[in-house]
Amino acid sequence: MARLGIDFGTTNTVAVIHDRGVFSVVLHRADTGAGTVVQDVFPSAILIDRLSGEQWFGLEADRLFGQRGPGPHHVFLPSLKRHLWGYAEGHSIASGHEARARGCEAAAALEQFDIARLLTGFLQSLADSIRASGMIDPAEPLETVITWPANANGAQRYITRKCFREAGFDVRSTLNEPTASAIELADCITAGRGVRKDDREPSAVAVFDLGGGTFDASVVWIEGDEFEVLASGGIEDLGGDDFDRTLLDMFLERFKLSDEALSPLTRHALLRQARSQKETIAGGVVRSLFLNPLDFGLDCSPVSIPVDAYFERIIPMLKPAIATLRKVILSAAAREPRVRTGPELTVYLVGGSAKLPLVARMVSDAFPNCRVILTDKPFTSVAMGAAICATDRVTYRDVFARHFGLLRLKDNGQSEVFDIIFPAGTPIPRRGESPLERCAWYHPRHNIGHLRYLECTSVGVNGLPDGNVRHWSDVFFPYDPVLPMDHRVSAEDVVPTDRFADMPACEVYRCDSDGVITVELRRPTRNDSRVHEIYRD
Ligand SMILES: Nc1ncnc2c1ncn2[C@@H]1O[C@H](COP(=O)(O)OP(=O)(O)OP(=O)(O)O)[C@@H](O)[C@H]1O
Ligand SMILES: [Mg+2]
Known part of the structure; x- marks a missing residue:
């Protein structure tokens, strides 16, 4: 099949x-x-x-x-x-x-x-x-x-x-995409060397995946047919689209034209041109990038931009990606001491944007002792790894790349704290394993539970989410046992009260093998419960 x-x-x-x-x-x-x-x-x-x-x-x-x-x-x-x-x-x-x-x-x-x-x-x-x-x-x-x-x-x-x-x-x-690439690389190395998977030394691969829209980094520990993600991170809005836009901005600066002066159609066409100019750099012979505005109905003189000047503009955009990779490698090393930034660590560059020569150069400079491999399958590595998984030839385990939790009130409602339910790095269950479960008890300080879920990459000194904060859905339910669980309530109905403080509510969080989270809200005094899928409804 x-x-x-x-x-x-x-x-x-x-x-x-x-x-x-x-x-x-x-x-x-x-x-x-x-x-x-x-x-x-x-x-x-x-x-x-x-x-x-x-x-x-x-x-x-x-x-x-x-x-x-x-x-x-x-x-x-x-x-x-x-x-x-x-x-x-x-x-x-x-x-x-x-x-x-x-x-x-x-x-x-x-x-x-x-x-x-x-x-x-x-x-x-x-x-x-x-x-x-x-x-x-x-x-x-x-x-x-x-x-x-x-x-x-x-x-x-x-x-x-x-x-x-x-x-x-x-x-x-x-x-996860980088895990798939690590699986593709490991499969490729094993096949190329004729090594049996069981004979292969355990090793780590740090995947640096820079595509069209996102940057992803993961460190994957490989032992035989087992792939375990030790740490993951990324930048959700960094990729080739941004490099195209930067080159277009540089062209427009030279034309002394503002972005707003362009019709959407012209802008799209110019972006396409910027993209194809950018893609010529990988050949290694192009020294400058060229645009003739007359081809796009713009009354300006043709310009060329040196590749080095273009790279100067991209370097600050790539630095956070390198820093993210470094952070991910450090987190992986904290979980698995055998991960070290030396020749035994392979850094695998995938994604179409990794074809920009600047990327390999910056990664090699940042990790001079590691083995940096630029993939020969920039576009197909991830799908290939996923197909290998589809054959059930390997097993793998991913981790949460971000902290998941909710904001709670403390000090009698005077301030807030971020209650982390699944910290970044928590292993996600494998397919077929039972869901990960965490239980939290809460003594109500209001008439209504207002659970504000979010994810973030770090927590500030004040205990509040910091860095890449993404709000999920808000869930409401009445603490008042007289009201049924599905009683319609909203933020406007919430009032502080200690009436229900001695009727703690229980929240049971479950995360399935795809990393999808649900919460079961239980009111033990009434012996009822309700399950929510936590996403924007
Ligand atoms: N020769 C090249 N040099 C530089 N960039 C290139 C080259 N070829 C393709 N790209 C860029 O690679 C990007 C597409 O890569 P890829 O197909 O890996 O991304 P994606 O998987 O669709 O995106 P993502 O993984 O971010 O969701 C585009 O921005 C494209 O311009
Ligand atoms: Mg991709």
Whole structure:
């Protein structure tokens, strides 16, 4: 039976199929006026006609946009995954303000669209394309292992898994993108050297995954067929899209043009040009990046920007990624003393943006004693690792990349404290293992429980969340045993009282093997309970 590994990336979605011992990257096709295009990546893009409601996905969307550009009613969303950040704050595409701040006018125009519905539509189109490739029997279920950024927040994980299922994929399990790459590397080394997995020395791989929209770092400990993530971290808004924007900004500075002066269509076209100029650097011969504004209807003289000047602008953007990798390696070493920054530690560079020569240079300079390997599969490594997992050849365990918890009141409601339920680094259960469980008792200081969930990467000296804070859903329920658990209450109904202080409520948190968290709220005095999936509802 065929099984799939799928990497839903910011720029590219890649599917690898395993059938009768052979791993193959799925090829996608689209017919253009000038012939058929076949490629091994399915662009993570959507084109929408706001008047007719018609939508095109993946290769079709990319091709149509490339050929015609959007008409006056068209919106092109090239990096769908980036909009999942906003999911924890609501169902729709990131708010107009936030979207504009990130320079995505398309998203600003799309506030009315439901991100989950768009994602499901995109994934259905991906499923159709996989079936149309002829690489899988049409009647077979799409048994799939999916991946997500190590740094993905819980709501992103929840919505991604849900949309894959609704699109018709049979999601067998999930894993973090860098873990998948470590598995692909280990499999490749083992196969290349003809080493049996059991004979391989235990070792650590630090994965540095710089793609189109996110940066992920993980240290994975490998012992035979067992892969254990020791530590993970990342930057959710650093990737090739940002490097494209930086180059466009540099061109615009030279043209003395402001971003606002461009129409969305021209801006998109210029961004595409910036991206293809950026991608030429990897060849090693290009010394300057060129743009002729006349090709885009702009009345300015052509400019060229030296690659070195471009790199100067990117270096400060890459420094936090290097610092994150260092921090992740330190956390891994604290858990497993055999992890040391020496020749025994391999740093594996994956993701399309790792092709920028500056990346390998900066990583090698930062970790001079480690073995730095630049992948030969920048786009397919993650999906390949996921496909290897889909065959059940390996076992793996991930960890929480961030602290998960809730804000509680202390000092009789005078101040707040962040109560960490699952600290960063907590191992997530393996598939088939029972959920991780934590129980918390709480003596009410109000009539209503208002549980404010969030995730963050660090905690400040004041005990409050600090760094990369992501709010999850708020959950309300009455402490008053007279009222049923599902009695509708809201923030306005909350009043301080000690009436229920001697009727402690119990919160039981469970985390499944995909890192999806639920809370069961129990009121022992009334012997009732209610279960919530913790995500924005
Ligand atoms: N030769 C190259 N030099 C520099 N960057 C490149 C090159 N080729 C591709 N890229 C960049 O790689 C990025 C896409 O990489 P990749 O497919 O790994 O990302 P993704 O998996 O879709 O995104 P993410 O992992 O962040 O969700 C794009 O920004 C693209 O411009
Ligand atoms: Mg990726």
